[in-house]
Amino acid sequence: MERISAGPHHTAYKIGGLTVTSLRDGYVDMPVRRLRQPGDKPFGDDLPPQVPLFDGALRLSVNAFAIDDGHEITLIDTGSSNAWLPTMGLLPQALSEAQIAVDRIRNVAFTHTHLDHIHGLILPDGRDGFPQLSRLLVPRAELDMFRSEARLSRFHDRAQPLDPGQRLSANIETIATPGHEIGHTCFRVTSRGETLLVWGDLMHVPSLQFDRPEVAWEFDADQEQARATRLRILALAADNAYFVAGAHLDSPGVGRISRTETGFRFEPL
Numbered sequence: 001m002e003r004i005s006a007g008p009h010h011t012a013y014k015i016g017g018l019t020v021t022s023l024r025d026g027y028v029d030m031p032v033r034r035l036r037q038p039g040d041k042p043f044g045d046d047l048p049p050q051v052p053l054f055d056g057a058l059r060l061s062v063n064a065f066a067i068d069d070g071h072e073i074t075l076i077d078t079g080s081s082n083a084w085l086p087t088m089g090l091l092p093q094a095l096s097e098a099q100i101a102v103d104r105i106r107n108v109a110f111t112h113t114h115l116d117h118i119h120g121l122i123l124p125d126g127r128d129g130f131p132q133l134s135r136l137l138v139p140r141a142e143l144d145m146f147r148s149e150a151r152l153s154r155f156h157d158r159a160q161p162l163d164p165g166q167r168l169s170a171n172i173e174t175i176a177t178p179g180h181e182i183g184h185t186c187f188r189v190t191s192r193g194e195t196l197l198v199w200g201d202l203m204h205v206p207s208l209q210f211d212r213p214e215v216a217w218e219f220d221a222d223q224e225q226a227r228a229t230r231l232r233i234l235a236l237a238a239d240n241a242y243f244v245a246g247a248h249l250d251s252p253g254v255g256r257i258s259r260t261e262t263g264f265r266f267e268p269l
Ligand SMILES: [Zn+2]
Pocket: 114, 116, 117, 201, 247, 248
């Protein structure tokens, strides 16, 4: 996997016969108390100094990923449009910077149905983000959650269930990774012997959670399950030399993982 182009809001890579583009939707600042040690215990003065703070807050990148096999483009997550904070919603700019015509995006799949992943279906002015959308895949366990988002009502009936182990195309299959949310899903992208795992919200604060994967997130639907899933997927990626792409890894959020004595280490690509 190698980098082929980059700009302020996008970075594109070749992986085998595919082009994968990291698209920067922006960032979100979160209070330190979102980080949870085992037992749902927040950090105080014991927050490790390696975690950078911005006015006392954690800063999370928000990224989506486009996978182009030459015939069609599958977009995994869509950013948050104008549904949350003004520090997000840059996905349309990122796509235009990457020279990805929105009309070519016919498949959209979600890792899970939180705000910062689904609302890019609709632009701030109310138009469809992807006018030629033909397949919208939502983790089956979260279809009801998706259909409770009033802003996205025109998509409620178009959503199709996404299941563990489902093959979206010759190159993309899903892996069930519940914990952060009940239907949280990773996408394994393979071409010519290289593999990339698009892992959504497997972690939120990379400066801490590679080193200490036991640290969870206050918004995890099930912190214990999220912790176990994180360990399983980190081991899978490290032991098989997978590349990984994370929704909240620092933009562009693509790299490799290795094991350390106590945890894992991320090497950005
Ligand atoms: Zn998220």
